Amino acid sequence: MSRGVLAVGAYAPASRVPAAAFEDAWGRFDAPGVETTAVPDADEDALTMSVEAARRALSAADADGATLDALAFATTTPPLAEEDLTPRLGSYLGAPADVAGRTYGGHTRAGVDALLDALGREGTALVVAADCPAGEPDDPREHAAGAGAAALLVGPDAPATVVETAAATDPRPGTRFRRAGDDRLDGLDAGRYDRAAFVEPVEAAVDGLDDADVDAVAVQAPDGRLPYRADIDDEAVAAVETVSELGDTAAASVPLGLARAFEAGHERTLAVGWGSGAGAVAARIEGAAPVEASLSADRELDYAAYLRRRGDVVGDVPDGGAAHVSVPSWRRSLASRHRHEAGRCPDCGAVAFPPAGACPDCRSPADFEPVEPARTGTVEAATTIGEGGAPPEFAATQARQGAFGVAIVAFDAGNEAVSVPVQVVGEAAVGDRVRAVPRRIYVEEGVPRYGLKALPVGD
């Protein structure tokens, strides 16, 4: 077997808003073929979703972040317009310091581009595509806007390989764009012109392949109708589409379709990425890689809750100031923020969190040896911070997301356990089991700070 996809991870936020909610609110719904869309929590973004997907891809391959040679991050909605986010992604995954970071963006084909580039290079690469597009509340692109992430681990001796590719471009400005400095998608909605901008490059790319006889087609899906406008096998598209359930996942759209295809055991799959501008690339894949996916929903939002989540009906950050931790101080703790890294005292063997200062057991000024605790732990103490009760630095998140729990959670670490104060995604009670999940903690001085929160996982 040659170089290809070793494993895939997929993740989508657990909340859904149904098309009916838009119809009730607006009297219409402008994203044909979309039944529900995935809605990120207020503290989720492309980076946190990429960590979720990446963790699952590594798990599906039984691999470790430390083995990565390259890390590619593809998104049209980076939490920062400029700054390489692959170092923080790598930190979450425990990637080595010499990992080669690549960032792709600017159009929805970015995920497929990143995958094809990684296939063309040496070593083990993790390609992560994550997206959460947004538009104005009455814009068709907002009605379609979903969220999700997929990560593909690429390396030698892979069960799924790309056997041929073809590309096509056609200058078609204005069909889907975002102005510099704006976080909302726009488009001219020029009917036939828009359709042609999608259909013609897609068909041209597929036509460029020697053989397009496949069981499944993971094709870019800006909404639930456009993919079927192209002259490709509708059933093969429908077999692996995610847009009807997750909405438009932009750069993650085709990678998520590949996850679906591999999960279903399809051995002949087409990946067709499209980006506005416009250009398309088609890749024919043989074989299937193992998949670990969390794409299911666990709650449905009404339209008011959806608007709150999007921040559309929430005011600015309140006065009062935020708890200040300087960025350099924050950086010192990144291993603990991203992986709950604790430390073993070399003198007495006790495990401390955070791994700094005197040993809590023997009081010696310890030079702690790193210990990485389990990701699942047990709540030792808990309460819920009700609506309106959050400290100022969490007020905006609470306005969007609602009440949240705060807990002290014991995580196994070596022969002991460490106790970590964590925010709960939702609520938890003493004795509950929770999993540490990547979330944005807060934004201070314009710099998003990421860490781990606790997601209840039942017994």
Next chain:
Amino acid sequence: MRDAYVVGAGQSAYGSFPDESYRSLFRTAVEAAVDSVDHGIDLGAVDEAYVGTLGVGGRQIGLSAPAVTEHVGLDGTPATRVENACAASGYAVRQAVMAVRSGMADVVLAGGVEVMTDLSGDTVRYWLGVSGETEWERLSGTTFAGVYAQMASAHMREHGTTTDQLSAVAVKNHDNGARNPKAQLDFTCTLEEATAAPTVADPLTLYHCCPTTDGAAAVLVASEDVVDDYAADPVRVAGVGAAADRVGLFRRDSYTSIPASRRAADAAYDAAGVGPADLDFAEVHDCFAIAELLAYEDLRFCERGAAGPYVESGATEPDGELPVNTSGGLKSKGHPIGATGAGQVVEAFDQLTGRAGDRGLEAPAVGLTHNVGGSGGAAVVHVLEREDRRRAGP
């Protein structure tokens, strides 16, 4: 080592006073303390001043002690701010005792002040969080109430403590505060009202939480060499104990106890040569109802885990075996952070010298004050006594 005595103590009313400033409140407290000195005192006799304040609102973070002592004419006297969160002025009193005992001062002013009610809700929430462990605990999104609620959750789980037992603390302290003209919340409440009140941080309801408060308190501490110049009925500082602990709850050995309180109390009892059975009353740090229950256990009024049944037994009512928070406590009297510890000593002084009016106990001889900073990162305990009454006792 010289003995130290409280020869005067006074406080402003606690409440919300938009027409006052932190300086005018401090002045009111100092004047009340001066007025309480049996034989009178000229403030010029003060050798040293310690002022507890957190500085809520940021109104005068630097040089906040001289900023208030100049307002009472002590601009030439050394003045030092003492900051240990909610235990600031409990520690200021301790500093005063240390200064007197060391021989460096004969008369020391120890006080505290805080203004908390002239700020927006968000600003108050910011300031209420500054005494938690910032990097991890606060950034888990918790509040001051949230940390105590976590302790309550653990205490309930470990010992079966109930919401009604938390409410019993509120009912008692409101009853007491309603008899204290200086108290912020002068109304009573029922167990049902306390339990059914809106949740602040589960399991704590509004009635399980102290208010935010403007207020000041001042204590005059004198050496045994000069005590008779000032006091007819001197109140001796029989014992002082203090302890620090890890600031973040998650770093501590126990969530169902405040180890600093336990160590501070044991040291104070030891120094005073008394035990909890010798106390006639106590002012304990009840910023949240669970905090008073923890205090019962940490100060050894009852066994570990038994605080719930203990409060329900009525033992800490004014007519019980050990009246607790006759002032109304932080719950009802109010909690102007930097003033609270000195304010507890004011109540102890008033009780021991027959100044407590309607809520006065029958000739008490020994009282205890217990002041906690944050969720237990600092604690200080004073045992105060009327030597004449102890010696006259059985």
